[in-house]
Amino acid sequence: MKILAVNDTRAGLGNLKDTIETTGFELITASSGQEALQVLEKEYGNVSLVLLYWNEPDTDGYETLLAIKGDERFRSIPVIMLCADYYQPKEMQAFKAGANACLTIPFNQKDLAAKISETLGKRGMILAKLARISNLPTAPPVLVALLQKLNDENYTIDDLVSLIEEDVALSAKILAVANSPAYRGTSEITSVRTAAVRLGFDEIKDISMVAIISSSLSSLTIPNLGRFWIHSLAVGYTAQVLARRAGRKFPPRLKGYLFTAGLLHDLGSLVLYHLFSKEVQILYDRLPETDLTMYQLEEESLGIDHAEVGAYVARHWKLPEAIREAIAFHHAPWQASSSMKPLVSAVHLADFICNNQEFSWIDDNFPREFDSSSWELFDMDLDDVPEIIDEVKEIGQKSEIFAALL
Amino acid sequence: MAIIKVTPQELTELARFLEKVRGIVIPPNKAYLVESRLSKLLEENGMKSYRELVDLLKRNPPKPLVDKIVDAMTTNETLWFRDSGIWEIMRDEIIPDLDRRIPARRIRIWSAACSTGQEPYSISMLIHRRHKEKRIAGPPSRYEIVATDISMSALFLAKVGRYDRISMSRGFTGQWATYKDEFFKTTGNTAQISNEIKDIVHFQRFNLSDPLTSLGKFDLVLIRNVAIYFSLDFKKELFRKIYNAMNPGGYLILGASESLRGISSDFKLVTRPRGFYYTKV
Ligand SMILES: C[S@@+](CC[C@H](N)C(=O)[O-])C[C@H]1O[C@@H](n2cnc3c(N)ncnc32)[C@H](O)[C@@H]1O
Numbered sequence: 219m220k221i222l223a224v225n226d227t228r229a230g231l232g233n234l235k236d237t238i239e240t241t242g243f244e245l246i247t248a249s250s251g252q253e254a255l256q257v258l259e260k261e262y263g264n265v266s267l268v269l270l271y272w273n274e275p276d277t278d279g280y281e282t283l284l285a286i287k288g289d290e291r292f293r294s295i296p297v298i299m300l301c302a303d304y305y306q307p308k309e310m311q312a313f314k315a316g317a318n319a320c321l322t323i324p325f326n327q328k329d330l331a332a333k334i335s336e337t338l339g340k341r342g343m344i345l346a347k348l349a350r351i352s353n354l355p356t357a358p359p360v361l362v363a364l365l366q367k368l369n370d371e372n373y374t375i376d377d378l379v380s381l382i383e384e385d386v387a388l389s390a391k392i393l394a395v396a397n398s399p400a401y402r403g404t405s406e407i408t409s410v411r412t413a414a415v416r417l418g419f420d421e422i423k424d425i426s427m428v429a430i431i432s433s434s435l436s437s438l439t440i441p442n443l444g445r446f447w448i449h450s451l452a453v454g455y456t457a458q459v460l461a462r463r464a465g466r467k468f469p470p471r472l473k474g475y476l477f478t479a480g481l482l483h484d485l486g487s488l489v490l491y492h493l494f495s496k497e498v499q500i501l502y503d504r505l506p507e508t509d510l511t512m513y514q515l516e517e518e519s520l521g522i523d524h525a526e527v528g529a530y531v532a533r534h535w536k537l538p539e540a541i542r543e544a545i546a547f548h549h550a551p552w553q554a555s556s557s558m559k560p561l562v563s564a565v566h567l568a569d570f571i572c573n574n575q576e577f578s579w580i581d582d583n584f585p586r587e588f589d590s591s592s593w594e595l596f597d598m599d600l601d602d603v604p605e606i607i608d609e610v611k612e613i614g615q616k617s618e619i620f621a622a623l624l
Numbered sequence: 625m626a627i628i629k630v631t632p633q634e635l636t637e638l639a640r641f642l643e644k645v646r647g648i649v650i651p652p653n654k655a656y657l658v659e660s661r662l663s664k665l666l667e668e669n670g671m672k673s674y675r676e677l678v679d680l681l682k683r684n685p686p687k688p689l690v691d692k693i694v695d696a697m698t699t700n701e702t703l704w705f706r707d708s709g710i711w712e713i714m715r716d717e718i719i720p721d722l723d724r725r726i727p728a729r730r731i732r733i734w735s736a737a738c739s740t741g742q743e744p745y746s747i748s749m750l751i752h753r754r755h756k757e758k759r760i761a762g763p764p765s766r767y768e769i770v771a772t773d774i775s776m777s778a779l780f781l782a783k784v785g786r787y788d789r790i791s792m793s794r795g796f797t798g799q800w801a802t803y804k805d806e807f808f809k810t811t812g813n814t815a816q817i818s819n820e821i822k823d824i825v826h827f828q829r830f831n832l833s834d835p836l837t838s839l840g841k842f843d844l845v846l847i848r849n850v851a852i853y854f855s856l857d858f859k860k861e862l863f864r865k866i867y868n869a870m871n872p873g874g875y876l877i878l879g880a881s882e883s884l885r886g887i888s889s890d891f892k893l894v895t896r897p898r899g900f901y902y903t904k905v
Pocket residue numbers: 695698699700701702703706736737738739740743772773774775778830831832833847848849850879
């Protein structure tokens with residue numbers, strides 16, 4: 219996310235660049251109103267805010283403001299006028315023309331930073347910070363490679379084994395999991411190939427996914443990291459169970475995504491905590507005293523919730539659209555596009571059920587209702603519920619063992 | 625019906641009121657929920673804005689109006705032993721009477737809008753406690769509680785019988801507190817109701833606008849805090865159907881703020897100091 223400073227005066231930008239960068243934005247500049255419009259056009263969608271110098275006679279700061287606000291495409295971009303005393307009496311005029319704030323020159327860095335965050339709101343600041351991603355982990359190539367193959371019918375178990383064997387740490391992790399009580403067979407498994415044969419293609423694919431994802435996210439921590447992975451694993455497995463029970467009603471083209479979508483659905487929580495641990499910790503502490511659920515609290519106090527943050531990261535990582543939607547809409551599946559709805563619904567219901575069974579990762583006040591159209595999509599019967607719960611209990615135990623190895 | 629817009633200020637005041645008097649929370653981002661559920665109510669009461677409503681609530685809130693707001697805002701809202709008095713009447717009068725009068729067959733009870741199960745499970749707990757205390761001849765399985773609702777989500781939670789901290793904090797007060805210890809197993813943040821309590825309750829999806837014939841005949845019907853939003857004609861029809869689905873001598877229990885006045889004259893009203901019920905004579 220960028221901030222455009224338009225300065226057609228002789229005055230320099232001073233330490234504007236430093237100030238902007240501390241707020242998490244990238245500074246770009248234009249030296250005339252005309253150039254400003256060109257930049258906005260070229261950077262369409264990337265500019266969060268415009269700083270407009272209006273500090274000397276004969277400069278066209280005000281005209282530039284009119285031009286930006288007069289253009290359908292740019293009208294919604296907030297503008298802060300940086301004006302000289304000279305123009306202070308004219309501030310009203312600028313506000314009437316659509317300026318969002320005015321700051322008198324000279325100003326100190328803190329004032330500017332405060333004005334920017336006030337103008338953009340918390341949500342804007344968080345999105346900006348996310349966009350800077352310098353402190354976000356990047357998606358490891360092996361994850362991207364595997365994700366692309368999730369639904370590829372020509373991908374064989376041999377391809378997968380060679381992909382894993384290239385990565386020593388990954389191979390070791392997979393062997394540890396394959397030999398754990400969650401999977402243990404009669405004899406010890408000593409090679410990835412044997413593990414693949416013993417456990418089957420789908421299972422080894424899921425295990426690799428967990429190993430890859432957990433190690434690529436290992437720089438992100440959260441107070442209940444262990445429970446976080448138990449929850450994520452349990453939601454992944456439960457989503458698979460629900461889809462399996464739905465039989466033909468669940469589209470085969472989405473099957474390959476179920477586990478990974480479940481595994482990643484709360485990704486945004488990790489990222490939010492990583493970037494805003496202090497603020498998020500306050501929300502955790504507030505949970506016992508409110509009836510709101512965690513994502514409502516996030517929305518209320520940060521202006522953005524973990525679903526949106528997670529979806530943002532998913533896009534940044536170029537994860538498949540199916541996974542991104544599952545992350546984005548796992549609390550509100552009715553917002554999903556209709557082709558992805560079954561996947562999103564499976565994750566939504568799985569999350570609801572796992573939380574209900576205490577395979578949750580914070581002591582949240584869980585939503586009391588699930589989306590009934592999601593349930594109807596799977597056409598499950600009330601009499602199926604005890605069986606589903608039994609399966610989920612087993613899944614939870616398996617996930618606990620599994621998570622301990624991550 | 626026109627949607628009347630609520631301002632953030634009005635929403636805050638409304639939410640604060642509901643929180644204070646009924647412990648109900650409306651998240652600030654739920655303005656649309658308030659608008660879609662309460663606009664009709666405003667209109668019915670001749671109000672043009674939420675300001676009028678909020679001012680009335682602050683001055684001197686009429687109880688029926690508050691009930692309606694609460695129910696509109698919290699469709700699945702329910703609690704254990706809701707309206708304590710009627711549960712004492714069920715425990716001391718109604719269940720013993722059924723037990724005595726119907727020695728030889730199943731006693732059938734219907735919880736007609738059971739939401740997340742608190743109502744039917746509360747009945748089941750009464751029955752089990754009674755059997756333990758009085759060493760009644762027949763087993764509790766001589767009772768059958770049919771619990772229905774239209775919401776799959778509510779029924780799912782009911783069927784599972786695992787409740788979160790907030791649900792468990794509502795209703796187990798005073799004399800009912802010991803039921804919580806006796807029939808639930810608490811782990812961490814949730815509590816699981818015991819199998820014995822679940823065993824005599826059968827959950828089923830059922831829309832109250834459908835014919836009742838498939839459900840059979842009942843000796844006790846609870847239809848509480850659901851009819852308030854149905855139209856008069858719908859209610860007349862519903863209570864006619866219920867009448868026909870009841871055995872002679874059967875009991876009918878409504879919510880504490882509801883009544884059959886103007887809806888049905890088939891039933892006999894019985895008033896007690898702690899509450900009231902209707903019977904089919
Ligand atoms: C406020 S709760 C009442 C729960 C319980 N009877 C009590 O008094 O605590 C109302 C319930 O009525 C259910 N309901 C609403 N309309 C219905 C209909 N047409 N048929 C069946 N149930 C309905 C809702 O799903 C909700 O669970």
